[in-house]
Amino acid sequence: MxxxxxxxxxxxxxxxxxxxxxxxxxxxxxRAAGGRFLLRIEDLDPARRRPEFEAAIMEDLAWLxxxxxxxxxxxxQHMREYAAALGTLIDRGLVYRCFxxxxxxxxxxxxxxxxxxxxxxxxPLPPDEEAAKLAAGDAFAWRLWLDxxxxxxxxxxxxxxxxxxxxxxxADPCRLxxxxxxxxxxxxxxxxxxxxxxxxxxxTHVIRGEDxxxxxxxxxxxxxxxxxxxxxxxxxxxxxxxxxKRLAKRDQAATLRALRQTGKxxxxxxxxxxx
Numbered sequence: 001m002x003x004x005x006x007x008x009x010x011x012x013x014x015x016x017x018x019x020x021x022x023x024x025x026x027x028x029x030x031r032a033a034g035g036r037f038l039l040r041i042e043d044l045d046p047a048r049r050r051p052e053f054e055a056a057i058m059e060d061l062a063w064l065x066x067x068x069x070x071x072x073x074x075x076x077q078h079m080r081e082y083a084a085a086l087g088t089l090i091d092r093g094l095v096y097r098c099f100x101x102x103x104x105x106x107x108x109x110x111x112x113x114x115x116x117x118x119x120x121x122x123x124p125l126p127p128d129e130e131a132a133k134l135a136a137g138d139a140f141a142w143r144l145w146l147d148x149x150x151x152x153x154x155x156x157x158x159x160x161x162x163x164x165x166x167x168x169x170x171a172d173p174c175r176l177x178x179x180x181x182x183x184x185x186x187x188x189x190x191x192x193x194x195x196x197x198x199x200x201x202x203x204t205h206v207i208r209g210e211d212x213x214x215x216x217x218x219x220x221x222x223x224x225x226x227x228x229x230x231x232x233x234x235x236x237x238x239x240x241x242x243x244x245k246r247l248a249k250r251d252q253a254a255t256l257r258a259l260r261q262t263g264k265x266x267x268x269x270x271x272x273x274x275x
Contacts, residue, residue: 003035005205007061007068008194010042011054014255018209018239020064021273025236026207027066028275038201039068043076044186044193060256064266073201075193082188085196085226086142086181094149094225095181096124097140099133120177121146142182146174149221162220164213164233173221175214181222195219199228210235239273 007023009015015023030037039061043049061068075082089095098120105120123145124130133140150157160171181192188196198206206216213235223230259269 003033006038008040012048041074095142098143141180143178171220176218
């Protein structure tokens with residue numbers, strides 16, 4: 001079986017140690033298997049992506065001693081492909097427009113702020129209400145309609161399985177509720193673009209942090225609905241700060257760029273990450 005994996009950062013900030021751990025884990029796995037390593041730029045956030053961040057990502061990865069196949073896939077250049085995948089779901093009646101804002105949804109589940117998606121289970125508005133909102137130009141998100149997906153798949157719904165971390169697991173798409181797969185003026189969310197790209201690029205092994213473990217349940221469903229292959233999943237531990245909190249760009253976690261400026265070497269980074 002061929003071995004193809006990838007590292008897929010978003011150019012919305014500089015890479016930190018957590019990114020380095022994920023990238024090096026995937027790169028080392030590909031090299032050990034005699035396989036292929038891909039770099040994919042997931043630049044789906046037009047408000048936060050910056051060309052200087054993309055350049056810095058490639059500079060940092062090269063500094064760490066990593067190499068990847070060319071050309072690099074940039075998601076912002078493939079909107080038509082995602083729109084086509086979304087169109088398939090729309091045509092089959094597997095998604096619906098949701099006009100509720102995040103604030104409105106959170107107000108409905110005040111005691112479960114960290115399980116937002118799990119509690120979003122709904123259905124399309126009545127045609128007249130939806131038409132009125134569309135005429136008014138209201139914003140909406142396309143949500144996967146799990147009840148319809150279950151009816152459409154029939155017995156196959158209960159047979160959804162995937163291999164993760166060396167074990168076969170039964171997929172439970174309801175863990176993420178009616179997840180957002182696109183928005184009014186944007187044809188793909190992370191989930192839809194990710195599964196579409198992994199299939200197109202022939203990714204056989206998805207190696208990513210355990211914070212995305214739950215996403216596999218949804219991705220397996222999307223793969224089934226779109227007729228895409230199922231890769232193998234491997235979820236690694238996360239790099240935590242001194243308070244036991246996951247490193248994140250928004251918390252201004254120490255960047256590779258900053259560590260380089262203090263004189264750290266690639267070997268130092270590997271030692272810090274115990275790689």
